[in-house]
Amino acid sequence: MIKHDLVIVGGGPAGMAAAVAAYDSGVKDVVIIDRDASLGGILQQCIHNGFGLHKLGEELTGPEYASVYEKKVRERNITIYNDMMVTCLTADKIVTAQGSSGILKIQAKAVILAMGCRERSRGALNICGTRPAGIYSAGTAQKLMNCEGYSVGKKVVILGSGDIGLIMARRMTLEGAKVEAVCEIMPYSGGLTRNIVQCLEDYNIPLYLSHTVAEIHGQKRLEGVTIAQVDENRRIIENTKRFIACDTLLLSVGLIPENELTKEAGIPIDNITNGAIVDENRQTLVPGIFACGNVLQVHDLVDYVSDEAELAGNGAAQYILNGGCKGDSVCTEAGNGVRYVLPQRVNTGTGKDVSLFLRVTKPYGKVRFTVKSSENVLAKAVRIKAAPGEMEKITIKADLLNNITEPITVELEEV
Amino acid sequence: MVYDFIIAGAGVIGGMLARELSRYNISVCILEKENDVSMGASKANSGIVHGGFDPHPGTLKAKMNVEGVDLLYQAAEDLHVPYKKNGSLVVAFSETEAEHLQMLYDRGIENKVEGMSIVSGDEARKIEPNLSEKVVSALVVPSAGIICPYELTIAAVGNAMDNGAELKRNFEISEIIKEDDIFVINSSAKEQVKGRFFINCAGAFSDKIAELAGDGFFKIIPRAGEYLLLDKSEGIRVSHTIFQVPNENGKGILVSPTVDNNLLTGPTAAKVDTPDDKNITQKGIDTVIEYAKKSVPSVDFRQVITSFTGVRSSETTGDFIIKASEKVQGLIHVAAIDSPGLSSCVSIAKYVTGIIKENCNIELELKKDWNGSRENPHAFRNMSDEEKSEYIKLHPEYGKIVCRCEKVSEGEIRDAIRRNPIALDIDGVKRRTRSGMGRCQGGFCMPNVMKILAEENGAELQAVTKKGNGSEQLTGRL
Numbered sequence: 011m012i013k014h015d016l017v018i019v020g021g022g023p024a025g026m027a028a029a030v031a032a033y034d035s036g037v038k039d040v041v042i043i044d045r046d047a048s049l050g051g052i053l054q055q056c057i058h059n060g061f062g063l064h065k066l067g068e069e070l071t072g073p074e075y076a077s078v079y080e081k082k083v084r085e086r087n088i089t090i091y092n093d094m095m096v097t098c099l100t101a102d103k104i105v106t107a108q109g110s111s112g113i114l115k116i117q118a119k120a121v122i123l124a125m126g127c128r129e130r131s132r133g134a135l136n137i138c139g140t141r142p143a144g145i146y147s148a149g150t151a152q153k154l155m156n157c158e159g160y161s162v163g164k165k166v167v168i169l170g171s172g173d174i175g176l177i178m179a180r181r182m183t184l185e186g187a188k189v190e191a192v193c194e195i196m197p198y199s200g201g202l203t204r205n206i207v208q209c210l211e212d213y214n215i216p217l218y219l220s221h222t223v224a225e226i227h228g229q230k231r232l233e234g235v236t237i238a239q240v241d242e243n244r245r246i247i248e249n250t251k252r253f254i255a256c257d258t259l260l261l262s263v264g265l266i267p268e269n270e271l272t273k274e275a276g277i278p279i280d281n282i283t284n285g286a287i288v289d290e291n292r293q294t295l296v297p298g299i300f301a302c303g304n305v306l307q308v309h310d311l312v313d314y315v316s317d318e319a320e321l322a323g324n325g326a327a328q329y330i331l332n333g334g335c336k337g338d339s340v341c342t343e344a345g346n347g348v349r350y351v352l353p354q355r356v357n358t359g360t361g362k363d364v365s366l367f368l369r370v371t372k373p374y375g376k377v378r379f380t381v382k383s384s385e386n387v388l389a390k391a392v393r394i395k396a397a398p399g400e401m402e403k404i405t406i407k408a409d410l411l412n413n414i415t416e417p418i419t420v421e422l423e424e425v
Numbered sequence: 426m427v428y429d430f431i432i433a434g435a436g437v438i439g440g441m442l443a444r445e446l447s448r449y450n451i452s453v454c455i456l457e458k459e460n461d462v463s464m465g466a467s468k469a470n471s472g473i474v475h476g477g478f479d480p481h482p483g484t485l486k487a488k489m490n491v492e493g494v495d496l497l498y499q500a501a502e503d504l505h506v507p508y509k510k511n512g513s514l515v516v517a518f519s520e521t522e523a524e525h526l527q528m529l530y531d532r533g534i535e536n537k538v539e540g541m542s543i544v545s546g547d548e549a550r551k552i553e554p555n556l557s558e559k560v561v562s563a564l565v566v567p568s569a570g571i572i573c574p575y576e577l578t579i580a581a582v583g584n585a586m587d588n589g590a591e592l593k594r595n596f597e598i599s600e601i602i603k604e605d606d607i608f609v610i611n612s613s614a615k616e617q618v619k620g621r622f623f624i625n626c627a628g629a630f631s632d633k634i635a636e637l638a639g640d641g642f643f644k645i646i647p648r649a650g651e652y653l654l655l656d657k658s659e660g661i662r663v664s665h666t667i668f669q670v671p672n673e674n675g676k677g678i679l680v681s682p683t684v685d686n687n688l689l690t691g692p693t694a695a696k697v698d699t700p701d702d703k704n705i706t707q708k709g710i711d712t713v714i715e716y717a718k719k720s721v722p723s724v725d726f727r728q729v730i731t732s733f734t735g736v737r738s739s740e741t742t743g744d745f746i747i748k749a750s751e752k753v754q755g756l757i758h759v760a761a762i763d764s765p766g767l768s769s770c771v772s773i774a775k776y777v778t779g780i781i782k783e784n785c786n787i788e789l790e791l792k793k794d795w796n797g798s799r800e801n802p803h804a805f806r807n808m809s810d811e812e813k814s815e816y817i818k819l820h821p822e823y824g825k826i827v828c829r830c831e832k833v834s835e836g837e838i839r840d841a842i843r844r845n846p847i848a849l850d851i852d853g854v855k856r857r858t859r860s861g862m863g864r865c866q867g868g869f870c871m872p873n874v875m876k877i878l879a880e881e882n883g884a885e886l887q888a889v890t891k892k893g894n895g896s897e898q899l900t901g902r903l
Binding site: 093106109129131133136137144147159160161163164231246258270 | 654701704706729730811813814815821825830834869871891893894896897902903
């Protein structure tokens, strides 16, 4: 068994930003383990632009954004293990990884989980019908197109209006495919408004809200799908069924944080975010194990992943250097209209501002968010509109966190 | 060349028979209409080794099942096919059903099933704490087990091939002509194979094959069974296979762990027009969920990772049809093999060998060098970390994980593409290695599996298929 101060599981945007932050906070023995041949994670296949506007002040493609962080990693003396996958993590921070050089066992002082997320598959959806070729999760199609250089189909239906699906609608159109429809089972899209406009509306691709794919047709290769409208309980309305001929069905029906390692290590998971329960330093309930990026909560923008990873990197560095936060903490709770709040715990009396990240339960017009602990109002924020697809951030000032002992609740009211 | 034996169908029955015949100094050719073996009911069934209490005493089913269980476990050992003697429980929800359990018990005694007992609902819940509170009693059958049916078929065909049998894929029989005591078999793609004896193991299509051979005396009634397979996180709900009291539609909806630690629920039983009708239906999904929850209410169906349909090859008499043709000399039918066909596959192979000895004018001389064992395809998976590390140092391709959900290495995928019967398509790799069978259902690994397939076959990426010609994944270069 070898020893390292900090092991980071995953070399995508979260892992890289966390490594840089930890290094700059004073921990010099940092290792990144990544299962791919090169750093960057899923950004490597995201060749469209729109990355970095918030964080870097310029609009980059995915590979460009990744290369900014890869350069920062390479400038520092950070060890990188590529083509190596972590197969086991224990609560006492022993990391087992498998690669073409063999099996590596590392005793770490701290671990940052940055494994990202996976796409929900067709199987999980229980779509009726056959199971031919030509059905892809949107990200798989994106990889085959952008990394391998092949087209995956000519006539396309997309189920789900997640951002990857929207991006792929535009991408396939630009490569000469005809996108017949995007079906979204909810009465609103889960994607970013800018993607709806730039990827669908600009190309006259119809978005059918409250619609789903009811049946898949074709024995060998997909021959078509039956789409249908759904009622408020998301049940198919029989007389709205109609057939669309297509050779390709892309699924963009949600992202699931990849927390198998986390669960095996016995780290408690929040069953709304599907990520670990963490404090404002992104430390899980197992001291010394941190999590950030899409393995913790699915983010809208990579810029926010980088922000969150810096919190985890700094937190892990403090843990290694001085044991981290040891004071009291309170939990956070989602109140009226709020689906979840992250972090789920906040350390009090640390002298630092704490930002809460949250998503609303459904689309709203103008709303006011109130952050309270018992009767103490800690923060208020007004938004012109709010939607589940756009994460909200509300910051609590340090001095207001000094003496609270009751849970912090975030709720909204329509104004 | 004229083969001694032609076997139609590379399912578990055809495969196990080919393995049995490969013991002898005779030539065997298996014809399979699909791009891989195990593509019919052998790939999509419950994977249960039945104790043998269900078939009526005196039937071929009862005989084959009870004789077959230990033979099957032995074959699984020799072929390194994962199995587990986890035992089964048949649960009753009412006094009427409890009486039915007693009848099954008596039938089991008559069929010489060993070790059975009937326990109360509370005792059953001690054995399986997640069983429904409404279970009033249960029949415990310790000899029952679970096995991976497609791995068994792949291993049986592979072992037969290692011992000299041939496999011709994509050979859809369109014509069977008898010329001077020789069977001349033509395919829809205009290929031709000749053989002295012809054994019909064509599963759901065995009635059509019988008809082509001039002996169409039975009719297969295809019955579809839909299943929902759940994530490994649900595999812990039960350790035994939980059956409900059987009815005229079969053994009902079961809840069972699989050998790979997933949870399997199903099957439904619905008559379909053709064996190719493997549609997943809303009604089927709803039925599986309703009945599985009746046995084990805590099953979390949000953890479904895939659904599939298998088509049983049933026949009106309700028994297996295993006999030499009364009309066509040299033709043997092994048909209507629905449940407990998997449990019976080895005993059926031996029984058919007996029929051959009685009816076919051919000397069955044992090969001196026959090897009934097969290299363990899971040797790497089963190694300790230390052993793996040593092995990877010699074979670095086993270090690189391609399928992250099931932790399948590049070396194991290449083995599956090189070892009899070689995997030719993405689904074939999946059944041999589990690559793509996990939570993401191939979302991450499929492009890499495609690349390895293309490389191993010296083909373009575009030529790689999901399950044979016509199921290409890519439509062109950008």
